[in-house]
Amino acid sequence: MGCSAGACALNLGHLKAQSKLSVFFTMILLFMYLFYCLNGYCESIPRPVYDHQSNHLQSRLQEEGLSAYNASQLARKTSHDLDNRLQPNNISIANIYGARKFPQAIIIGVKKGGTRALLEFLRIHPDVRAVGAEPHFFDRFYEKGLEWYRTLMPRTLEGQITMEKTPSYFITKEAPRRVFSMDRHTKLIVVVRDPVTRAVSDYTQTLTKSPGLPSFQNLAFRNSTTGLIDTSWSAVRIGIYAKHLENWLRYFPLSKFLFVSGERLVTDPAGEMGRVQDFLGLKRVVTDKHFYFNQTKGFPCLKKPEGSSRPRCLGKSKGRPHPQIPAHVLLRLRDFYRPFNLKFYQMTGQDFGWA
Numbered sequence: 001m002g003c004s005a006g007a008c009a010l011n012l013g014h015l016k017a018q019s020k021l022s023v024f025f026t027m028i029l030l031f032m033y034l035f036y037c038l039n040g041y042c043e044s045i046p047r048p049v050y051d052h053q054s055n056h057l058q059s060r061l062q063e064e065g066l067s068a069y070n071a072s073q074l075a076r077k078t079s080h081d082l083d084n085r086l087q088p089n090n091i092s093i094a095n096i097y098g099a100r101k102f103p104q105a106i107i108i109g110v111k112k113g114g115t116r117a118l119l120e121f122l123r124i125h126p127d128v129r130a131v132g133a134e135p136h137f138f139d140r141f142y143e144k145g146l147e148w149y150r151t152l153m154p155r156t157l158e159g160q161i162t163m164e165k166t167p168s169y170f171i172t173k174e175a176p177r178r179v180f181s182m183d184r185h186t187k188l189i190v191v192v193r194d195p196v197t198r199a200v201s202d203y204t205q206t207l208t209k210s211p212g213l214p215s216f217q218n219l220a221f222r223n224s225t226t227g228l229i230d231t232s233w234s235a236v237r238i239g240i241y242a243k244h245l246e247n248w249l250r251y252f253p254l255s256k257f258l259f260v261s262g263e264r265l266v267t268d269p270a271g272e273m274g275r276v277q278d279f280l281g282l283k284r285v286v287t288d289k290h291f292y293f294n295q296t297k298g299f300p301c302l303k304k305p306e307g308s309s310r311p312r313c314l315g316k317s318k319g320r321p322h323p324q325i326p327a328h329v330l331l332r333l334r335d336f337y338r339p340f341n342l343k344f345y346q347m348t349g350q351d352f353g354w355a
C-alpha cells in the first residue's frame with residue numbers, strides 16, 4: 001500500500017494545495033458573512049414586513065387626522081413594538097420589555113401651557129415611559145376603543161409609570177367621564193399659564209399656520225367699542241380654567257390633580273419637577289443637575305435628554321416670539337379673566353399670581 005517517493009510527493013503537494021484552497025474559500029465565506037452581518041442582513045427581524053407595516057400605519061394615522069410628525073412618531077413606536085413581536089423568541093422578549101398598560105397619569109392640559117416641556121423633562125426619569133406623540137384618544141379617537149389606545153402605550157416594567165399628554169382633554173366635555181371609565185385612579189396633571197399670555201401663544205401658533213389671520217384684537221373682541229370679549233374664540237375659551245375644571249371635578253376629586261405653573265416651569269424647572277415627581281410617587285431623580293438656561297432660546301433646556309448624551313432644547317415651535325398686541329387689548333383681556341382666575345385659585349387652593 002506504499003507509494004513511490006515521487007508519487008508520495010505529488011500526493012502530498014496535491015493535498016497541500018487542496019487544503020490551501022479550502023482555507024482560502026473558508027476565508028472568503030467568513031469575510032462575506034462578516035460583510036453581510038455588518039450591513040445588518042443577519043438580523044432576525046424581517047425588515048420588509050417592518051417597513052411595510054410602519055408605512056401603512058403612518059398613512060392610516062395621517063388619514064385619521066394626526067399631523068405627519070405625530071403619525072410618523074406613533075407609527076415608528078408601534079412598528080418598533082411590532083418588531084418585538086416578530087422576534088422568534090417573542091415570549092421571552094415580551095417579558096423582558098414588560099407590558100403595555102393604560103396610563104396611570106395623563107397630562108390633560110392646557111394647550112400652550114408648557115405640556116411638551118413637562119413631558120420631555122419627565123421622560124428623563126427611568127421610571128417614566130411615555131408616548132411621544134399626542135394620542136388624542138379621549139377627544140378624537142374614542143370610538144377606536146380602549147384596546148386600540150393601550151396598543152399605543154410603551155411597554156413598562158413593574159414599578160414604571162405609563163404616561164401620555166394631550167392638552168385638548170382639559171377642554172373636552174366627554175373626556176372626564178371617559179378617563180374615569182378607563183380608570184378612576186388616573187392621576188391628572190394640568191400645566192396652567194397666565195390665560196392672557198396663553199391666548200397670545202395660541203394665536204401665534206395659528207398665525208404661523210395661517211398668515212392671513214385677522215388681528216388678535218379682531219378675534220378677541222365681539223365688539224371693539226364696548227370691549228365685549230368673544231368667548232366663542234377658542235384662544236379665549238381655553239383660558240377660562242375654572243369652567244373646565246368644574247367639568248373634571250364632577251368625576252375626579254381634587255386630590256387626583258396636580259396643577260403645574262407654566263411660568264415656574266420656565267423660571268424654576270427643577271422646583272416644579274420636584275412637585276411632579278412627588279405627586280407621581282417617584283423618587284426625585286430629575287433635579288437642577290439636568291437643566292441649564294439657554295440664553296439664546298431664553299428657556300431652560302436639558303443637559304442630557306432621554307436617549308441622548310447631548311444637551312437639547314425644545315423645537316422652534318416651543319418658545320416662539322409673540323406678535324406685539326396693543327396694551328389696552330391685553331388689559332381688557334386681563335380684566336375679563338380676573339374673576340375666573342380668582343375662582344380657579346379658590347378651587348385649586350393655589351395662587352398662580354396672574355390676577
Ligand SMILES: Nc1ncnc2c1ncn2[C@@H]1O[C@H](COP(=O)(O)OS(=O)(=O)O)[C@@H](OP(=O)(O)O)[C@H]1O
Nearest residue numbers: 111112113114115116117201299300314318319320
Ligand atoms: N423649556 C421650555 N422650552 C420651550 N418652551 C417652553 C419651555 N418651558 C415652557 N415652555 C412653553 O411651552 C409653550 C408651549 O406649550 P405646549 O408644549 O403645552 O404647547 S402645545 O399645546 O403642545 O402646542 C411655549 O409657548 P410659546 O412661548 O408661546 O411658544 C413656551 O412658552
